[in-house]
Amino acid sequence: MWLLDKFLKQAIHTGQMIVTDHDGKSYTYGPGIEGMDKRGAVRVRLTNPKASSHIARYPQLGAGEAYMWGWLVVKEPHDIRDMILLVTMNAKRLGDDAIKAKGGLRKALDLLVAKADSINLKSKARKNAEHTYNLTRRLYELFLDEDRQYTMGYYRDLDVSLEQAQMDKKAHLAAKMYIKPGMKVLDIGCGWGGFALYLHEHYGCEVLGVALAEDQIAFCKERAEAAGVADKVKFELMDYRDVEGQFDRISSVGLLEHVGTPHYPQFFEHTYKLLKSDGVMFSHCCGRVGEPGRTDAWTRKYIFPGGYIPALSELVVQSEKAGWQVMDVEAMRFHYSHTLEEWYNRTVMHRDEIVELYDEQFFRMWQYYLVGAEQSFRHGTMVNWQIVYVKDREALPMTRDFMHEESARLRAEAKIPKWSLDPALKVAAE
């Protein structure tokens, strides 16, 4: 316990956390809960003699695994989210480096593994995408919004529903793409097809959505059929590197996180070939502020194998080499932490069903992933980059006013669906 004890003593300066080790000994950290948490100190129990050293030795991976394996239990009324947010809020006070201070060798090793991991060969890319998205569509239905947007919502106001935030997000993205009716659009990494269908609905454009997860594509096709637009909105299970033809617009939302740094040149070169000379490409992805870094061990191992969250300069440098002109970059802050908080709430709401679909351990892994991501957007260094690229400087109007105006127009036009699994709706129905 001494190593973990040392870390927590240094780390916790606000709030309070009480850790009870497997042998029954209790350790209290932090000054108290005044002004913080009416529910009292966060109480944590370690059930396995190896838990404390596992957490202390592998700060990023250890706590997650300990929680997943049931070695670390958070006592009610708190849960794992409260614990993580408490620790990371304190870590932020110490400065961004405090939480990842490691020896030179350890760092070098981590970096090496991260590099090797993010080489996405085509066959491996599919395996990685399947790892994440083929969990079954039911799981995603349980915690995502009605349109199954698996990227951040756009929270123009903190009180809005996730459904509204996702609708406003689609409006914001579409506005930046400067789409005209009848255009041909390619959506790389189309997910469950919501954005492709949205673009067709609002602009009547032809859209091709591609993704690497089989069940996503099957689901997308069903949706297009059901909406009667299957001739205009097509979905294919294919690597974007295999797409051919010419498009007026290209979008990729939440894709570059999976592409991996070694493949950025290929991404920018191939998309450059696919876009017409007066076209516009838009990409939205998670980003890190500060310098290039690496993916943490937990996310690499359990959540997004092969993924990497880029610094803005890393994207821009490769896009310049391929001939792209960056027209506009908006750093979206905190929208993702609000989104992840709602996903977490919806996940916890469906605990029993998720445990039944998988098992306890999976549920805890999922919980830990969501809260880990939330904390990195809330207290860490994660943001979202929304980038507009062109090949020709005359492809867009002189000013950005169109983005602002079109986003507002689309928002006003939208009908916000209700979440069909909303407990309030169920109660009303009964």
Place this chain on the structure above:
Amino acid sequence: MASAKLLDRVMEGIISKGVLTIVHADGRESSIGKPAPGFPEIRVRFADDKVARQLVLDPRLGAGEAFMDGRLLIEQGDIMGLAQLLRANKPYERGVSLHRKGVIRRLLDRAVAARDSVNQQASAKTNVSHHYDIGNALYELMLDAEHMQYSCAYWPQDGGGGDMTLGEAQTAKLAHIAAKLDLQPGQRVLDIGCGWGGMAIYLAQNFDVSVSGITLSKEQLELAKARATEAGVGEDVQFELIDYRDLPARGIHYDRIVSVGMFEHVGRPQFETFFRVAANLLTDDGVMLLHTIGRMGGPGSTDAFTRKYIFPGGYIPALSETLAASEKARLIATDTETLRLHYAKTLRQWYAACFTHQTEIEAMYDARFFRMWTFYLAGATAAFEYGGMCNYQIQFARNRHTLPLTRDYLAENEAQLLGR
């Protein structure tokens, strides 16, 4: 004579639309290209047989020097038209460079550019004086009278912008930047590279803020002070002759930093210093707006003519290297906008103003200076219209909590300032 033939061949490789007629030193005429709508027809005469050789060796420096010296005479059209004819035939977007240089030439260029742009504090001052201490009178004749802005104006009227005056477009630029600064009452603002004080005066007139403007040009400093007093904001605006790198030692922090058209003079070796100093000068919730000419594509080097005659020590940054340097100082690029073509419109206005005042400018300097100056303006215009130049506006925050969570405030602030 071999170089005259060679030059013809080079030009034939470049010009297919529009016409360039060259009257060589021996009287031989070669006509290159074909008339095409939107492309000018230009006739030049070479006064001696060295001109062709100079052009073959280094097209931009050679043309610049021959034109300055009056040995490359334009008999039909003007230097703006010539620059356009050459650039428009090989736009940046087509990915073909005007002149492919040999490896040694490129290495040499890069070495010279690197040496020139080191910008130690002593040379920084000399470099700035070179461009700005040539006398305020020239700039007063060329720039907008309202704000004396020597940087890219903003032409929001889509399509032409023809119905805006240069002064209105510069006001729109100041409003566009002020909106991005998200100013709050009582804030302290630092303007790095304040020029003749237009930005500082505008901010003090429109917001309850105090502004410190710094420059390395004595001539600018004096006129900036006089203009602030005349504008009635002498109390809220201070100007000082000081290197930005000397400021952190004072321990004063600023809520906002604005730097317009100064980063071009910083030089690549000093990028990290610039951002480190800026980050240290900002308060914890400070915001900086950087407005700079930028190059599309990756890092490059400053061309020889510009380096020699116009901006010694200058370097036009690529977006990637600018961002990479700022990331090291932990500045968050919260908003990045690329202004295209706005600078070309601005330069065309300056070019026209120079010709309106040609007699006065030639009387102040001489005809050679006038030709050098207009060559520079014409080359820059073509670079923004067809070459790889643009203008970046990057907003930086130190803290993610600082700015509103949507960009709505930008449009709102701007509309309020412009009374729209």
